[in-house]
Amino acid sequence: MDVTFDDVARAHERIRAHAKRTPVLASSQVDARTGATVFFKCENFQRMGAFKFRGAYNALSQLSAQQKRRGVIAYSSGNHAQAVALAGRMLGVPATIVMPEDAPRVKLEATRGYGAEIVTYDPKSAARDELAHKLAAERGLSVIPPYDHPHIIAGQGTAAKELIEDAGLLDVLLVPCGGGGLLSGCAIAAKHLNASCRVVGVEPATGDDATRSFHTKTLHTVRNPETIADGARTPSLGRITFPLVMRHVDDMLTVTDDELLKAMFLLWERMKIVVEPTGALAACALLEKKLDAAGKRVGVVISGGNVDLAWAATRLLAMPR
Amino acid sequence: MDVTFDDVARAHERIRAHAKRTPVLASSQVDARTGATVFFKCENFQRMGAFKFRGAYNALSQLSAQQKRRGVIAYSSGNHAQAVALAGRMLGVPATIVMPEDAPRVKLEATRGYGAEIVTYDPKSAARDELAHKLAAERGLSVIPPYDHPHIIAGQGTAAKELIEDAGLLDVLLVPCGGGGLLSGCAIAAKHLNASCRVVGVEPATGDDATRSFHTKTLHTVRNPETIADGARTPSLGRITFPLVMRHVDDMLTVTDDELLKAMFLLWERMKIVVEPTGALAACALLEKKLDAAGKRVGVVISGGNVDLAWAATRLLAMPR
Numbered sequence: 091m092d093v094t095f096d097d098v099a100r101a102h103e104r105i106r107a108h109a110k111r112t113p114v115l116a117s118s119q120v121d122a123r124t125g126a127t128v129f130f131k132c133e134n135f136q137r138m139g140a141f142k143f144r145g146a147y148n149a150l151s152q153l154s155a156q157q158k159r160r161g162v163i164a165y166s167s168g169n170h171a172q173a174v175a176l177a178g179r180m181l182g183v184p185a186t187i188v189m190p191e192d193a194p195r196v197k198l199e200a201t202r203g204y205g206a207e208i209v210t211y212d213p214k215s216a217a218r219d220e221l222a223h224k225l226a227a228e229r230g231l232s233v234i235p236p237y238d239h240p241h242i243i244a245g246q247g248t249a250a251k252e253l254i255e256d257a258g259l260l261d262v263l264l265v266p267c268g269g270g271g272l273l274s275g276c277a278i279a280a281k282h283l284n285a286s287c288r289v290v291g292v293e294p295a296t297g298d299d300a301t302r303s304f305h306t307k308t309l310h311t312v313r314n315p316e317t318i319a320d321g322a323r324t325p326s327l328g329r330i331t332f333p334l335v336m337r338h339v340d341d342m343l344t345v346t347d348d349e350l351l352k353a354m355f356l357l358w359e360r361m362k363i364v365v366e367p368t369g370a371l372a373a374c375a376l377l378e379k380k381l382d383a384a385g386k387r388v389g390v391v392i393s394g395g396n397v398d399l400a401w402a403a404t405r406l407l408a409m410p411r
Numbered sequence: 412m413d414v415t416f417d418d419v420a421r422a423h424e425r426i427r428a429h430a431k432r433t434p435v436l437a438s439s440q441v442d443a444r445t446g447a448t449v450f451f452k453c454e455n456f457q458r459m460g461a462f463k464f465r466g467a468y469n470a471l472s473q474l475s476a477q478q479k480r481r482g483v484i485a486y487s488s489g490n491h492a493q494a495v496a497l498a499g500r501m502l503g504v505p506a507t508i509v510m511p512e513d514a515p516r517v518k519l520e521a522t523r524g525y526g527a528e529i530v531t532y533d534p535k536s537a538a539r540d541e542l543a544h545k546l547a548a549e550r551g552l553s554v555i556p557p558y559d560h561p562h563i564i565a566g567q568g569t570a571a572k573e574l575i576e577d578a579g580l581l582d583v584l585l586v587p588c589g590g591g592g593l594l595s596g597c598a599i600a601a602k603h604l605n606a607s608c609r610v611v612g613v614e615p616a617t618g619d620d621a622t623r624s625f626h627t628k629t630l631h632t633v634r635n636p637e638t639i640a641d642g643a644r645t646p647s648l649g650r651i652t653f654p655l656v657m658r659h660v661d662d663m664l665t666v667t668d669d670e671l672l673k674a675m676f677l678l679w680e681r682m683k684i685v686v687e688p689t690g691a692l693a694a695c696a697l698l699e700k701k702l703d704a705a706g707k708r709v710g711v712v713i714s715g716g717n718v719d720l721a722w723a724a725t726r727l728l729a730m731p732r
Contacts, residue, residue, distance in 0.1 A: 113436075115456065134683040135683055359685070362685040363683060364685060399679060399727055400728060402724070403725075403727045404728065407725065
């Protein structure tokens, strides 16, 4: 199933009045450290704190009147849950979110706070996607997948479209990669607007399925990788995102959790922005000099900022000084 | 000594190409919580992490060629030190900063990193202002005071000018207050552009000298107040800022350290911005409902983001949950 720049442009028309046009920030300290001119697209300032709102709103707004009346269902314990819940509330579409019963209380409450119905399950005894599809069938709900859907991908691509419109042409664009929705959408937008821009995805080293898939041209899967980048614990690229990544992305890089934590707190300390671990993946690859950026104009997507502060504080104090 | 909107407008011409035009952020969660429409002017994203750059650059750029050659001196262990150091480097003006020898290593290094010469003193045995004036006389340096100077005040006022230009007319403008440079500059700008805007300064409760001075119309002084808002530990308003505050400011409010800490972390968690305690003073007054903001358009100056992350982490983990 192809997704084109036209889809991204149309998604942008749909979400423009509802999503935030997040700021593009620069840092002379990061520029000095990397030798590059860096433009950070700050999706941590997006509604509900992550880029996920773009895709969710784009998907929900294209449902038929009947589908909207019946409602939507999503399975996620992370940002996609809050994105579907918030987009549902804004569009008057009832949203049901399937979450593990041991999901952090703060995430359950945030999702419920956006007006969604939460259905919990025992993660030891049930598979969440089966449960979601069963509920969807029983109640006539539309399933909104977290990344492997053309409307989701097109919505996420609007982040790169805005970045290039605001920052100008780039030599390199670095994008975090979990299931590949953000990465493939951004690559489609970047390659259309800025054909010479190298698009590079960044993954956690323990969850390097997309990197291996990219280099071997065969879909690899990883099971529950241990990484602090919880948004990139997805088992593999999707049926739709994998071929899009193969076609539009130029390279994939990985970073370790130690590198990621250091980069995340550098963004907090120097750029004064709160970024979640997954949200710092692309910035980390740049700061750790995993690619040659000197003299280049580099775009970096900061994908989200939803991090438990107490968790972060504990990790910070445990770091070697 | 009067400072007028013309001075602010001319300062803006001088600094415009060198300071960042910091973003104005909104938060639907803060709006929901306060019933107001709130515009945050994010000076934590300013060069060197605080509004202080505006005044310092404006002051240094108006020195004569000879004064620039000889250099400047400032006494500060905080953001003013870094501001003078950075503005000095950008303008090719040698900067000497007088700091207590027990100043945090990170601040000494940051200031030295901007190319300033650091002169330390024993805070038990010497007064920093005397030392600075002695050095200034010996070496022919120009003293750049932290707030009580028309060029500093005019420079700081550009923050409110930009805020009103970007956000539109406001009903209320809330500004942190230490020595009153930012507050009086912002009040001058706001009252000119937006005569019906109420301008309110916010201080820490333990360092409420400006609030008492404002209400009694007599200059009060407080000695080394204990507060986490280190930028507002100044003993009193200045000879120039006090009358300006009396003339242009409508009210003064105070917040406790407990309230301030809570507000600061709310900004981190919900708005994804790293704000230092002093930088959160104005936001805190709003969030703690110290004034009636419902239905109003409220501007809030976030004055800086230079906070030691390990300190903040320790305070966060010690807070009651």
